[in-house]
Amino acid sequence: xxxxxxxxxxxxxxxxxxxxxxxxxxxxxxxxxxxxxxxxxxxxxxxxxxxxxxxxxxxxxxxxxxxxxxxxxxxxxxxxxxxxxxxxxxxxxxxxxxxxxxxxxxxxxxxxxxxxxxxxxxxxxxxxxxxxxxxxxxxxxxxxxxxxxxxxxxxxxxxxxxxxxxxxxxxxxxxxxxxxxxxxxxxxxxxxxxxxxxxxxxxxxxxxxxxxxxxxxxxxxxxxxxxxxxxxxxxxxxxxxxxxxxxxxxxxxxxxxxxxxxxxxxxxxxxxxxxxxxxxxxxxxxxxxxxxxxxxxxxxxxxxxxxxxxxxxxxxxxxxxxxxxxxxxxxxxxxxxxxxxxxxxxxxxxxxxxxxxxxxxxxxxxxxxxxxxxxxxxxxxxxxxxxxxxxxxxxxxxxxxxxxxxxxxxxxxxxxxxxxxxxxxxxxx
Amino acid sequence: xxxxxxxxxxxxxxxxxxxxxxxxxxxxxxxxxxxxxxxxxxxxxxxxxxxxxxxxxxxxxxxxxxxxxxxxxxxxxxxxxxxxxxxxxxxxxxxxxxxxxxxxxxxxxxxxxxxxxxxxxxxxxxxxxxxxxxxxxxxxxxxxxxxxxxxxxxxxxxxxxxxxxxxxxxxxxxxxxxxxxxxxxxxxxxxxxxxxxxxxxxxxxxxxxxxxxxxx
Numbered sequence: 001x002x003x004x005x006x007x008x009x010x011x012x013x014x015x016x017x018x019x020x021x022x023x024x025x026x027x028x029x030x031x032x033x034x035x036x037x038x039x040x041x042x043x044x045x046x047x048x049x050x051x052x053x054x055x056x057x058x059x060x061x062x063x064x065x066x067x068x069x070x071x072x073x074x075x076x077x078x079x080x081x082x083x084x085x086x087x088x089x090x091x092x093x094x095x096x097x098x099x100x101x102x103x104x105x106x107x108x109x110x111x112x113x114x115x116x117x118x119x120x121x122x123x124x125x126x127x128x129x130x131x132x133x134x135x136x137x138x139x140x141x142x143x144x145x146x147x148x149x150x151x152x153x154x155x156x157x158x159x160x161x162x163x164x165x166x167x168x169x170x171x172x173x174x175x176x177x178x179x180x181x182x183x184x185x186x187x188x189x190x191x192x193x194x195x196x197x198x199x200x201x202x203x204x205x206x207x208x209x210x211x212x213x214x215x216x217x218x219x220x221x222x223x224x225x226x227x228x229x230x231x232x233x234x235x236x237x238x239x240x241x242x243x244x245x246x247x248x249x250x251x252x253x254x255x256x257x258x259x260x261x262x263x264x265x266x267x268x269x270x271x272x273x274x275x276x277x278x279x280x281x282x283x284x285x286x287x288x289x290x291x292x293x294x295x296x297x298x299x300x301x302x303x304x305x306x307x308x309x310x311x312x313x314x315x316x317x318x319x320x321x322x323x324x325x326x327x328x329x330x331x332x333x334x335x336x337x338x339x340x341x342x343x344x345x346x347x348x349x350x351x352x353x354x355x356x357x358x359x360x361x362x363x364x365x366x367x368x369x370x371x372x373x374x375x376x377x378x379x380x381x382x383x384x385x386x387x388x389x390x391x392x393x394x395x396x397x398x399x400x401x402x403x404x405x406x407x408x409x410x411x412x413x414x415x416x417x418x419x420x421x422x423x424x425x426x427x428x429x
Numbered sequence: 430x431x432x433x434x435x436x437x438x439x440x441x442x443x444x445x446x447x448x449x450x451x452x453x454x455x456x457x458x459x460x461x462x463x464x465x466x467x468x469x470x471x472x473x474x475x476x477x478x479x480x481x482x483x484x485x486x487x488x489x490x491x492x493x494x495x496x497x498x499x500x501x502x503x504x505x506x507x508x509x510x511x512x513x514x515x516x517x518x519x520x521x522x523x524x525x526x527x528x529x530x531x532x533x534x535x536x537x538x539x540x541x542x543x544x545x546x547x548x549x550x551x552x553x554x555x556x557x558x559x560x561x562x563x564x565x566x567x568x569x570x571x572x573x574x575x576x577x578x579x580x581x582x583x584x585x586x587x588x589x590x591x592x593x594x595x596x597x598x599x600x601x602x603x604x605x606x607x608x609x610x611x612x613x614x615x616x617x618x619x620x621x622x623x624x625x626x627x628x629x630x631x632x633x634x635x636x637x638x639x640x641x642x643x644x645x
Binding site: 051308335338339342343346358359360361362363365377379380381382383384385386387388389390392394395396397398399403407410411413414416417418420421422424425428429 | 461462463464465466467468469471472473475476477478479480481482483487488489490491492518519522523524525526527592596
């Protein structure tokens with residue numbers, strides 16, 4: 001059992017071992033230690049860790065993450081477009097460690113809500129007063145015949161950034177001029193609503209530059225999509241959309257129903273078989289696996305939470321934030337993950353100090369970079385309904401449809417700034 | 430099959446057309462339920478840091494640092510976005526989500542965060558002294574201490590991100606952003622006498638390397 005060691009290391013870290021030793025009653029000091037274990041070191045998990053530490057430095061925080069570094073899914077489309085090095089979206093945990101947060105690189109195997117204990121694969125356990133589960137998404141592979149985790153290594157979803165982003169990029173680079181790329185866009189709800197269309201845009205940006213005879217087909221499960229008019233406008237301006245020579249073709253209600261891994265082909269809802277040069281299958285989504293193992297999910301596969309604290313409605317003292325949570329009224333995005341994490345951290349800091357959590361405030365801003373100098377954004381401010389039933393938008397909107405070139409150019413610069421700032425806000429400096 | 434496909438495509442276009450003519454968010458005011466109020470200053474301010482950086486200290490390259498700002502100036506800017514007087518790509522859409530009292534809370538919060546100068550900006554060594562002179566002549570009265578003063582209740586210029594200074598000046602010059610009469614006059618004279626190169630020198634002066642203690 002590592003808890004004692006953990007406490008020692010922690011106290012040593014903030015120079016309290018000697019002090020409590022002098023006081024002669026360390027067990028009293030220990031009894032008061034508030035412990036939070038965070039499962040998952042993506043945007044919401046890391047942001048929660050940072051903000052919890054800032055809110056109350058006496059809280060002992062342990063963040064457990066399976067990977068040594070995290071690749072943000074946001075801005076990974078730029079990697080596909082050849083406009084950003086993947087190292088640019090890779091973040092480590094030194095910034096959190098510097099703040100006195102304990103970071104454990106391991107896989108969480110169980111979370112026991114009864115005795116409030118998290119166990120990792122090497123058998124170590126971590127006790128908590130409050131646990132934050134930030135597992136991100138997993139994929140509903142069973143909805144697409146012939147597609148699974150193994151096939152996805154070769155026919156990537158790239159909807160978690162990292163190795164699959166690199167695979168997809170390599171396939172795009174290897175493709176001949178005049179080739180076809182198919183992006184199978186997922187049904188709602190999923191991580192980052194405008195992202196499949198930003199992906200098409202970024203790939204079009206690359207192909208226009210390097211392989212202008214190529215085509216991109218978006219085989220979409222949905223009849224409509226996020227910021228649709230804005231993407232159509234951008235594609236018209238940049239990629240010949242709505243002309244005979246359009247690089248991008250969008251097919252609504254033509255979602256993927258099966259994949260033939262050997263043939264590298266897919267069948268859509270219409271029964272049409274597509275056999276492109278590069279195939280990108282983005283499956284339907286649900287909460288990350290650990291949320292299912294612990295029993296935090298509802299019938300749809302997402303985690304219902306109280307919207308003022310993000311505490312699970314299914315298990316006390318466990319909070320769920322980020323893409324996995326059912327934050328009614330808020331979409332699933334990097335900014336939403338960040339804003340949920342801050343509300344959750346403030347609530348936990350209050351609860352652990354026997355105070356009532358304060359009223360929350362939320363923001364969500366999503367940028368899409370459609371072309372080199374062409375960005376659009378969706379932004380909104382939210383509050384919580386008094387009856388706490390839903391998160392309510394109080395202001396916001398999209399880039400105006402008559403925005404000038406200069407405005408679109410600035411949105412790209414703000415998108416790049418956003419990446420720098422939201423990641424510093426999550427992973428520290 | 431093919432026919433079916435065309436019919437579906439037409440239906441799809443129709444539904445898309447209907448969708449596009451709806452406002453971006455379908456919620457109207459009558460639908461808004463009573464909301465939780467009394468939001469704390471830090472809760473409000475933390476919603477800004479996704480774009481403006483931790484504690485309002487931006488890592489750039491374009492979004493400005495808002496930490497350490499004069500509260501009076503902060504309020505003036507936010508109310509400017511709200512009224513539409515101050516042009517923006519995104520701020521108008523966001524600022525409408527905050528009451529004047531909340532803007533005041535945020536202004537106080539950010540004024541207490543340290544202003545940390547932008548790091549690693551390119552600045553032409555030869556232009557810095559030229560910019561310094563121009564600053565003294567045209568700007569120092571209202572942006573004192575070499576553009577670092579907070580007490581003036583104007584924007585901090587030295588250590589701000591260049592790209593932000595450039596876009597701000599671009600908007601002043603185009604007339605899209607309305608400066609005070611005095612500032613408008615100064616800009617006109619500066620542009621007439623020194624042109625774009627003068628402006629460049631001025632901005633390079635604000636982006637000059639600073640003594641270590643003023644950097645993050």
